[in-house]
Amino acid sequence: MKVAVGISFLIGLPFFLQQIWGFISVGLQEKEKRYIRWVAPCSYVLFMAGASLAAFVIFPKAVAFLLTLKSSALQPMLSVESYLDFFCLLTIAFGALFQLPIVLHFLAKIGVLRSEFLEGNRRICYAGIFLLATICNPVPEVFTQLLLAFCAIALFELSILLVRKEIKRQNLSN
Numbered sequence: 001m002k003v004a005v006g007i008s009f010l011i012g013l014p015f016f017l018q019q020i021w022g023f024i025s026v027g028l029q030e031k032e033k034r035y036i037r038w039v040a041p042c043s044y045v046l047f048m049a050g051a052s053l054a055a056f057v058i059f060p061k062a063v064a065f066l067l068t069l070k071s072s073a074l075q076p077m078l079s080v081e082s083y084l085d086f087f088c089l090l091t092i093a094f095g096a097l098f099q100l101p102i103v104l105h106f107l108a109k110i111g112v113l114r115s116e117f118l119e120g121n122r123r124i125c126y127a128g129i130f131l132l133a134t135i136c137n138p139v140p141e142v143f144t145q146l147l148l149a150f151c152a153i154a155l156f157e158l159s160i161l162l163v164r165k166e167i168k169r170q171n172l173s174n
Helices: 002-027 030-067 080-097 100-109 115-120 122-136 142-173
Strands: none
Touching (some): 002 030, 030 100, 115 122, 122 142
8 A cells, every 4th residue: 555655646746746836836936937847847857766766776785685684593584564664765765865956956046055165065064974874774784875875975966066057157147
């Protein structure tokens, strides 16, 4: 039931968002409409990319790795519920992680964030990413933690480029 609800939600999300857009677009200014018109599809595509990466690449490798952790005293015992919970947590975590470029771009757009700040604090951000990957990792094993952290670092670097481009665009328009 959980899988059916989750998949139907993800497939139906564009249609739900279109209905919500029809309701709220009446009250938005043209500049706000333009921003949401490209942010909403990008956000959906990034979420689906993160969820797909987790579902098709990371989840099978993580399960295979966890199944190797056995000995004569320890035997893996999978239940459908724990298997699906792990799958859902992993896909949601990676889907949410892939929203990082959108969030940082938005913060740059409203003037809260500068690319120089991100670049100057890169080491601290990397340490924070590894800390969050450790905390948010659904299972206590290093493989998914490292994959989560490396994806976050790649997205962080992409975000720096987007923030730099947004700041340059704002400076040209002023």
